[in-house]
Amino acid sequence: MPEKASSLVELLSELIRIDTTNPPGNETRAAKLLQEELEGRGVEYKLLESAPNRGSIIAWAESKEPGPSLLLLSHLDVVPANPDEWSVDPFSGVIKDGFVWGRGALDDKLSVAVMLKVFLDFVEFKRFKGRLIYGATADEEMGGRMGVGWLIEQYPELLKADYVLNEGGGFEVPHKRSVFLVQTAEKGVYWFKLKFKGKPGHASMPKSGDNVLPRLAEAVDKISRKGTPVDLKVHTKTFIQKLLESRGVPSPLRKLFSSKLFIPLVLKLAGDAEPVIDAMVRNTVTPTVARAGDKVNVIPSMGELNVDCRLLPGYEEGWVVDYVSKVVSGMDYEIEFIHRDPATESPLETPLYKAIETTVVSEVAGSIVSPYMSTGGTDSRFFRRAYGSAAYGFIPLRADLPIREMMRLAHGIDERVSLKNIEFCYKLTSRVLEAFYATV
Numbered sequence: 001m002p003e004k005a006s007s008l009v010e011l012l013s014e015l016i017r018i019d020t021t022n023p024p025g026n027e028t029r030a031a032k033l034l035q036e037e038l039e040g041r042g043v044e045y046k047l048l049e050s051a052p053n054r055g056s057i058i059a060w061a062e063s064k065e066p067g068p069s070l071l072l073l074s075h076l077d078v079v080p081a082n083p084d085e086w087s088v089d090p091f092s093g094v095i096k097d098g099f100v101w102g103r104g105a106l107d108d109k110l111s112v113a114v115m116l117k118v119f120l121d122f123v124e125f126k127r128f129k130g131r132l133i134y135g136a137t138a139d140e141e142m143g144g145r146m147g148v149g150w151l152i153e154q155y156p157e158l159l160k161a162d163y164v165l166n167e168g169g170g171f172e173v174p175h176k177r178s179v180f181l182v183q184t185a186e187k188g189v190y191w192f193k194l195k196f197k198g199k200p201g202h203a204s205m206p207k208s209g210d211n212v213l214p215r216l217a218e219a220v221d222k223i224s225r226k227g228t229p230v231d232l233k234v235h236t237k238t239f240i241q242k243l244l245e246s247r248g249v250p251s252p253l254r255k256l257f258s259s260k261l262f263i264p265l266v267l268k269l270a271g272d273a274e275p276v277i278d279a280m281v282r283n284t285v286t287p288t289v290a291r292a293g294d295k296v297n298v299i300p301s302m303g304e305l306n307v308d309c310r311l312l313p314g315y316e317e318g319w320v321v322d323y324v325s326k327v328v329s330g331m332d333y334e335i336e337f338i339h340r341d342p343a344t345e346s347p348l349e350t351p352l353y354k355a356i357e358t359t360v361v362s363e364v365a366g367s368i369v370s371p372y373m374s375t376g377g378t379d380s381r382f383f384r385r386a387y388g389s390a391a392y393g394f395i396p397l398r399a400d401l402p403i404r405e406m407m408r409l410a411h412g413i414d415e416r417v418s419l420k421n422i423e424f425c426y427k428l429t430s431r432v433l434e435a436f437y438a439t440v
């Protein structure tokens with residue numbers, strides 16, 4: 001007999017009550033709760049700690065029928081929540097007004113709970129092929145190096161999967177015809193410093209030194225003004241076409257508008273979505289921190305500029321070095337990378353992507369499914385890189401609150417998910433797996 005079998009809502013609420021704010025994380029308690037749910041259910045599992053209290057839990061089952069490996073992935077940690085700003089205790093998991101409230105209700109404990117139930121259903125009723133894996137891991141919110149990063153390094157066979165279903169997409173963008181977004185790619189993150197050197201002097205005699213501040217200011221100005229060229233990757237081209245389709249734009253025009261030439265017009269018409277779409281169509285190079293001088297009467301001789309740079313698939317640090325040298329040509333500087341994480345992408349023509357598409361379209365009348373490239377990262381990038389997995393961000397959710405409010409909830413105040421949406425998420429995730437196993 002199963003040790004413990006909580007309802008989906010109870011499990012979510014209980015997970016929220018375990019504070020896994022990262023830092024420091026303390027995910028092991030949450031992993032132990034899941035262990036109780038897995039106990040006696042005919043699956044194998046491992047609770048692994050990358051450091052004391054930094055637990056992740058991985059469970060798996062093998063089918064007699066050959067087939068691909070599929071990983072249902074979620075993360076146990078959450079971002080901090082300030083109780084003073086919330087209308088309920090963020091770690092209460094309270095159920096009121098038809099919602100489960102608390103930090104992690106959307107990101108990502110909903111998924112931890114839903115995927116566990118789906119995993120156990122498919123194992124119990126032998127509705128899967130190949131290897132079905134469940135992973136609820138530590139540290140995603142701080143970059144995943146104490147979670148998925150560590151697991152892949154230490155146990156490369158454990159999480160190896162042809163397909164990964166993860167967070168990062170699945171939400172409905174409501175319109176006459178709703179669009180459900182599937183995250184199929186993530187931009188790369190390249191943070192770098194530009195260092196400038198001058199000569200110190202007394203500020204009362206400006207010519208006694210060589211002031212780096214004007215150069216720093218000039219570099220900020222040049223980098224900020226200079227745009228980067230548009231480069232449409234398949235994810236974004238399809239995304240724009242699907243968005244236009246949802247607005248009733250006929251097919252030939254959709255093709256035209258998703259060409260490079262028309263992107264400026266698309267951006268103009270995009271309204272609130274302009275910043276998002278703009279970041280999908282190009283590499284971005286954004287100065288964020290400038291440091292020089294610390295005394296009012298001393299000419300600063302050292303200056304440093306930190307730049308946040310996000311690259312599309314196919315670009316690497318060589319592009320950055322080259323770009324910067326052209327933009328600030330003639331200036332004397334040194335460039336130093338502080339973080340490099342290349343973009344990752346998964347193909348759109350796979351059985352899992354198709355399964356998502358057919359399921360959503362048949363479950364939500366008139367809806368459209370679109371890929372999209374996110375400007376931030378999820379743990380999917382580890383899998384795309386280590387195993388070439390087809391990894392998709394898809395946690396299906398209806399927009400049952402105004403979209404702007406909904407977008408603010410994950411990592412925001414009063415994070416919550418409706419009971420209806422929990423049911424929807426569970427139902428659609430199950431249907432996606434059914435559709436997937438029907439075709440592989």
Ligand SMILES: [Zn+2]
Nearest residue numbers: 107108140167
């Ligand atoms: Zn998350």
